[in-house]
Amino acid sequence: MNKYQLVVLRSLKGFGQFVTESRDETNMYEFGDGDERPIIFGEKLKAVERRTIMRKVREVLGVRCWLTTAKKGGDSGISGLCLSCPACVLFGGTYAPKKGGGVGQKNAIEMRRAFYTGAFPFPFAGGGIRDVTFNAVDERTGQTGQALGTNQIIEPRDFIDVVTVEANDERWVRLLIWGIERSDRYGANTRIYGEIHNSIVGVVEDTRLRTTAIDLARLGSMQKVQEHFFKQNDLTLAGIPLTCGDAEVDRLIRELARSTEVEDLAGRRNRVDLSVADYFKQIAERWHKELLTKELAIKDATGKVKKVKWDKWDLATRHAQICEALEASEALKTASREHLTALRGPGVSEPSDDDVASFVKGQYGLARLIEATLGEEAEDEEAVA
Numbered sequence: 001m002n003k004y005q006l007v008v009l010r011s012l013k014g015f016g017q018f019v020t021e022s023r024d025e026t027n028m029y030e031f032g033d034g035d036e037r038p039i040i041f042g043e044k045l046k047a048v049e050r051r052t053i054m055r056k057v058r059e060v061l062g063v064r065c066w067l068t069t070a071k072k073g074g075d076s077g078i079s080g081l082c083l084s085c086p087a088c089v090l091f092g093g094t095y096a097p098k099k100g101g102g103v104g105q106k107n108a109i110e111m112r113r114a115f116y117t118g119a120f121p122f123p124f125a126g127g128g129i130r131d132v133t134f135n136a137v138d139e140r141t142g143q144t145g146q147a148l149g150t151n152q153i154i155e156p157r158d159f160i161d162v163v164t165v166e167a168n169d170e171r172w173v174r175l176l177i178w179g180i181e182r183s184d185r186y187g188a189n190t191r192i193y194g195e196i197h198n199s200i201v202g203v204v205e206d207t208r209l210r211t212t213a214i215d216l217a218r219l220g221s222m223q224k225v226q227e228h229f230f231k232q233n234d235l236t237l238a239g240i241p242l243t244c245g246d247a248e249v250d251r252l253i254r255e256l257a258r259s260t261e262v263e264d265l266a267g268r269r270n271r272v273d274l275s276v277a278d279y280f281k282q283i284a285e286r287w288h289k290e291l292l293t294k295e296l297a298i299k300d301a302t303g304k305v306k307k308v309k310w311d312k313w314d315l316a317t318r319h320a321q322i323c324e325a326l327e328a329s330e331a332l333k334t335a336s337r338e339h340l341t342a343l344r345g346p347g348v349s350e351p352s353d354d355d356v357a358s359f360v361k362g363q364y365g366l367a368r369l370i371e372a373t374l375g376e377e378a379e380d381e382e383a384v385a
């Protein structure tokens, strides 16, 4: 597995507020005696860049993949992920069905491929931190109250950061480059603070980690960082473009949705859903009541269900049954066709019946149909704000 280390220049263009939750103090790191500098934790950067990429993936593929974080934070507090799209492969996560009772695995877990540590600034005369006082505003009336609060904020300055992608395919790196370039609001209180412009300075490629943000920040300036990369001949710079355009990213997301990584992840997610008896029943009833549900149950003379046949079916049989239902279900065909058209992108001819039939045989296609049956539109944090 290759490690691609993206060296990112993050220029804070206004004031920034980077504090730990529940504490209003700026996160600091002591580089040396009397050399304390503000830092930005990697998780804060990752959350923003993940959202940027997820928004694009939803737009291009029509997947229902949302990042809903519980107040406690951390990966364990995240729900709403589809775990069957390129963004989920890149950033990882967990998927657990809301209902239990299945015989199979209870959840699917994907390890992340993108690793963030934190952004460290170059030295800055005068410390670069100030306190600003603000009036408390009554949220109900909008009236300015008398109580004053204080925000500790960072003045405009440059941070250097190294983000690592572990992959054997440069396309994952390109997707993250696009996401980093298109993200620009970070930290607390992003309506007022935290405008950052990102640019990728270089990508180091190796089978082991070769550079860190903290060491680069110690070099003292962006110019020194650039000299370091050109002087140090044993560092291999990846020969990939350091910028990724909007036209390219649409194509990239469609290609990655068909990658073995996404197919494998979608397969693990589908096995979790299909093992839940109640979910399989919902899928069957939604897509082909007449055919599939008739096959699913043995009824007595009065028409009452005596027992269900599918209870004993293994996951492969359940998947095969859904594929069979597709041949007779116009609703299922239409839904499959829509997702397949999104996956193929503009300028490609209409998918044939054969294309549609084989789409659901694949794990990505199956995930989309299960999602369309069970998924409710989750609310993103941003949508609530």
Ligand SMILES: [Zn+2]
Pocket: 063, 065, 081, 082, 083, 084, 085, 086, 087, 088
């Ligand atoms: Zn996803």
